[in-house]
Amino acid sequence: MMHLRKYKVPCLNIHRSLASKTTRIASGAKMPAAAYQPQNVEKNKYSEWEKQNLFKADNKSSKPRFSMVLPPPNVTGKLHLGHALACTVQDVIVRHKRSTGHNVLWLPGTDHAGIATQGVVEKYLTKKGVNRHDIGREEFVKEVWKWKEKHGDTICDQLRTLGCSLDWSRQVFTMDERHTQAVNTAFIELFQKGLIYRKKALVNWCNALQSTVSDIEVENVTINGPTDVKVPGYERPIKFGQIYNFSYKLYDSEEEIVVSTTMPETMLGDTAIAVHPEDKRYTHLKGKTAIHPFRNTTIPIIFDTFVDMEFGTGAVKITPAHSKIDYEIAKHHNIPLLQVIDENGCIKNSEQFNNMKRYDCRPTIVQRLDEMGLMKEVSPHQMALPTCSRTGDVIDHLPKEQWFLSCTKLNKKAAELVQNGQLKIEPEKFVKNWLDWTGDDRDWCISRQLWWGHQIPAYKCKEDKNIVWVAATDEVSAKIEASKYLRTLPDSIEVERDTDVLDTWFSSGIYPFAVLGWPESKVDYRQFYPLNLMATGHDILGFWVHRMVILGLELTGQLPFKNVLLHGIICDNKGAKMSKSRGNVIDPIDVINGISLEGLREKSKEMHKSGILSKDELDKALAYHKANFSTTKGIPECGVDALRFTLLSQDIKSHFVNFDVAICHSNKLFCNKIWQSINYMNLSFAKLKQLDEEISRKDLTYFDRWMLSRLANMVEKVDTSMETHEFHLATKALRSLIYNEFCDVYLEATKPGFEHTNPKIGYAHAHTLSTVLNVSLRCLSPFMIYLTEELIPKIPGFETNIIHHFEDSTKQYFDFPKPDDFEIWKDGEVEQKIDRILNCIFLVRELKGLYNISNKLRPVVHIKTTEDTLITDVNENKTIILNLTRCSDIQFKNIPNRNIIKGVLDKNTEIIIELIGDDAEKAILAARSKLEKRIKKLEDVLTRLQAKLSSSSYQMNVSEYTQMSDREILQSKRKELQELQRLI
Incomplete structure (x- = not known):
């Protein structure tokens, strides 16, 4: 979240000689371009950050440390919205930590992904007319390494595009020699403790892979009645159901x-x-x-x-x-x-x-x-058909001799640590899942019949008819170890290494400590282990988080992390989980750069040709694109910052996190709004003239003080939300302040001040503008990394701001604002006064819009009220109110009784607008009739919606997500009705 370049007091080449020494405007920065263009703003920034080693952790630093590891994506993978969500969550966390003075390690790596990678390379070889059995294991593994060297950096480059501030100097790959040694050490140590053993048991078997697969790779497909299913290896479809x-x-x-x-x-x-x-x-x-x-x-x-x-x-x-x-x-x-x-x-x-x-x-x-x-x-008959998520083959359950990890003792300790609060799971609703998982006494099958992966360091040792299995690093060690059990000399023992490989989740299970140098006590291991936080999707709580915990406890003697943050699964704008089978997968790169409808079509067809999409999946993808992106003729360019902001505008702790391209594009327009506010500032500052005397805080106007009070509340809200990982509350607070209060209200309110004959008003606005933009963009910077990096240095400022002093330019990152520094600006009384004024303004705007009153007409506003304080406040801010409402005058007496429209502000106040012109009466009657029809239609909608939601059938059969969505619609419609009724 921190800006990744040294911060200098921003400058302007305007009127440097005009200001007094205490209010002198700093000079030197260039004004931004006329409009926000994501590609121009994002260009070259990340490479510059990387060159400056701004993401590199210091293992000798005395700063408070904060460490995380990136859940390693598949080495053959490409960035998808699930990755984008997960990585943005983590990047926002580590950027915030850096900007609050922490020494941060966020360690990147890629997973060898045994099943996925072997499958990809096998498809590649098939196109060349060979299969892995033709070339043998050794040559096949060489082919996989070639593939990795050619394609393995794709996902990492895409993570850079997304702005992930990872310490690439420490990048790892789970098949690296060092990690392989750690995997072997873990297996041997657990074997020697009696926790790893070999037995015959029932496993998930995929014929297409010729391997066991874990439960997470088994998808139970619901079959509703007789259904023909295409099964690999069969020419005709097989009927199930x-x-x-x-x-x-x-x-x-x-x-x-x-x-x-x-x-x-x-x-x-x-x-x-x-x-x-x-x-x-x-x-x-x-x-x-x-x-x-x-x-x-x-x-x-x-x-x-x-x-x-x-x-x-x-x-x-x-x-x-x-x-x-x-x-x-x-x-x-x-x-x-x-x-x-x-x-x-x-x-x-x-x-x-x-x-x-x-x-x-x-x-x-x-x-x-x-x-x-x-x-x-x-x-x-309805049934659940277990299928392999990798191949689509129907899973068989077969008895096979496999390696298992005994989990009973380890699970008991893992459960206790959550129950006594030593291991915290966020959100707490997943504690039950944890206790269910750790309460399962089934042992973990850790062997796979693949060629790509960590070959199990176990040897079948035979002497005459006696056989014993031992775990060892090599044949010599195996013979020596086996001789203890076979009671014979090592040289007389025949050894054969197990050809199976370890489940990828096993090597991932030791990831948090192995990547830091375990089993050796290296500096990184001593400095950054245990990790401060593990953030990942809730769907792998049992498969990965649980296994990291039990292996970490057993192999390192301590928890690998004490805090777990689980986020939801990415879904489309209708709440459907994104998957190829639904055709609703959206490539985040397409959201960032934009893509035409034809481009989407061609891309999907190419994926079908390469075997990534089946014909059915292709048809569904094309149908989804046509249904969702025809109006916009594709996906509009949104840029990285809008994508990141949109992903975290939803509650990430929900079971599902929806993504809507339309909202993302709206957030790009929000970026442009911020961009234009900087341009407005620069133009306004150019109007400032020499002051003969210094200004002080007492020179701040009502609206200045209101804006600063709102800023103080926003800083506090964002700070709290960042610490509790309620990012949707932080983004809501930021957008509300910057867009609705700062841009839509305060900037407009400053226009008369910059033109005022009293120069102190303009300077008071200038100090406020500079502070609000600097502070709000620093709060925004974890989310919108490129935009804020571009704009903060362009914010015109003062060498001594009467509102807040910013740190000098010696820091690598822009400091995150501290709520305590802004507590002094909280002013509930001023907020209440301005809120009343704004409510008057909004009601005037609403009435003008309803009756199609042009801003050119500049009507007179009459306020009928029994509140003397409101009259005083309106009169003191009359110029600003008229500017914001585009009206000619405000009166409190001599209210006309003809050709008027009115709206109720509250029980004490009415807002009345006098219409001018011959057709005024006709316009009023037409608009009122239209309004009454809208109210009647809305009442009918509410009646039907309330009946639907109260139905017992609806409550029993409709999903919780849909019910929640419908309740939100009901609440929104009620509010809309109340707003319309006050205009009658």
Whole structure:
């Protein structure tokens, strides 16, 4: 948030000799261009900051330190709005810290992203006519490194464009040698402590990847009824969304028991049938067995309370080798596993169906069951289809021997630290998610069957028929370690390194301390660890934040950070999560630079050609662009500052953060408003003349004091909001002050003062203008980094400002204003007086607009009031009021009774405007009729909206987000009605 160049008292080449020594205007700065152009303002600034090492942390500084790490984006990734939100949040935090005197480390890095990167390179090789198996692991890894060297800097360059003030001198990559050594050290240490072990368990398996995948890479797609789904490896689509009811014959009985499944081919691996112990339909079956029709064996009927008696027939088939729920039940009842689907998605361990692809096998099994008289019914059914987010393949659950990290003990400590307040999660609503996650006793599967990643430092050591697994850095160490268990000489032991790699989340889990030099106690590690804050999306609280905490506690003996800030997921302007499947993804670079509708179309088509978008995704993207950007003929250029400001104008702590291009463009116009205010200042200062005597604070006008009081309140609000990470409140306070109060009111109020015969009024305005702009832009600078860097040095100022003294030019960053320095300017009495005056002005403007009264007519304003103080205040500021309302006079007596329009200010005051001209009466009647129609229409809308919101069906079925949005609309409509009614 700090400005990244040495601050000098801003200057003007105007009338240097005209001012007295105490009020002399500093000179030297150039006036800004006529209008704000983002590309011109942003050009070359970041490269200059980087050359000056302005983002580099000093590990020997005595300043209070503040450290964060950037959640490492995928090395093959490109900037998307989710990145833009996350990075802007963090950049605003660290810039604010720098400007308040902290020694800040914000460390950048990129993640090797095992699955994503391997997938990208495999697609690249496929286009060349080869696959990874053709060239082998060693050559494939070389190809990935080539790809990384060629494309790996894309995301980093885009982060620079966004203005992220990262310490690039410390940039890391999770496959760097140093980080790899840290990963190996972590694995070996945890293995030696008995926390990492190897076992056979059920995992998420993706056939297309030929690897296990973590839960976060599994997307449960809702299927509503029979739906054809394209599955990788199949020429024809596969039908999902059906439930199959079939029966098992009981052994030694004519009775049968009916079960249901959405995946009938898995019945080949059924090893039990479960019913609820209190289900009276089946209590007589205790101890009974059923005949498996394809194995000629029996399977037991077991009783377990997990069964829902109300669902289906109340009997559930148990397939422990292919269902995670069934797997847990089988362990409890000692039911055997029978794997019938292999790693290629083919049937195994079934003589009749072996080597058939599972979905080719499905209709055959259904037909055979029907022929046996066992198939009862096939009907539509809603289901969740687990798919791999990387490949779109349907996930299989397979029993595989894998490496696991035992989490029970680690989870207990992680839960306690949140409960006792040592680890703070913000917002607090996610504490429940944390406790749910840490309360799950499942161990973490940390191995993946990939070629790109950190190869697991574990060796299978064999001597004769004896086998032992050990963790070691190399074969020699492995033999020595294994000899302790095999009781033989190291040279007689055969070793083979595990070919699997570690889950990317494991290397990310040690990221906060590994990137600072752990396991060695390097200077950065000693100075900046633990981190002060971890900021990331709430969707990876369990997958990443939790794992950083448990690994940090176990490996470093302390929390890796004591504060966690979780932000929402980026959505479009209608609240829909941005995704390729919806077609509503917006590239932040397109928002920054602007892009035509045709450009959007061509870009999407190119992404389809390169395989990034499927045909369906392309069609949805084109439809979205046409629906949302046809009116504007594309996305208008907004610039970096408007994008950053817009992203943080929403409550980032909400579950979802909406982004609207129209609002972003509006914020670009806000930037231009600020730009023009500097030009206005310069032109106004040029009108100042020599003072024969010094001015003092007592020379400030009503409006000067009001503006300074509003400024003091804004500084306090922004300062508080920055500390509590309520950035939307900070941006609201800034926009409200700068746009609504400073530009729209105060600047207009100063125009008569700069033309006044009393020069002190102009100088009082000048001191106020200089202070307000300097202070407000310093508060704005964490959000709008380029604009404020450009404009603050151009703000004309005084060598000694009677309102506030700014630091000299020896600092690298513009200091953030301190609320205590402005407390003296808070003036509730003046604010109340000016607020009354402004309400009068706004009502006059509203009446003039309603009745289409041109500013050229300059009508007379009559005020009917019982408040003497209002009369006094209006008279003292009459010139300003007339300037702001574009009226000719204000009167309190002799109020006419014809050709007038009026509005109620409050119970004591009416505002009356006298219309002049022959058609005045006709205009009044027409406008009043139009107003009455608007009021009636609004009343009808409110009636329908209130009925809708009070409906029990609406409250039960409509999403919380939509209900909240509708309540806001209701409140807005009520306010609008009140405003219109006072004009009748």
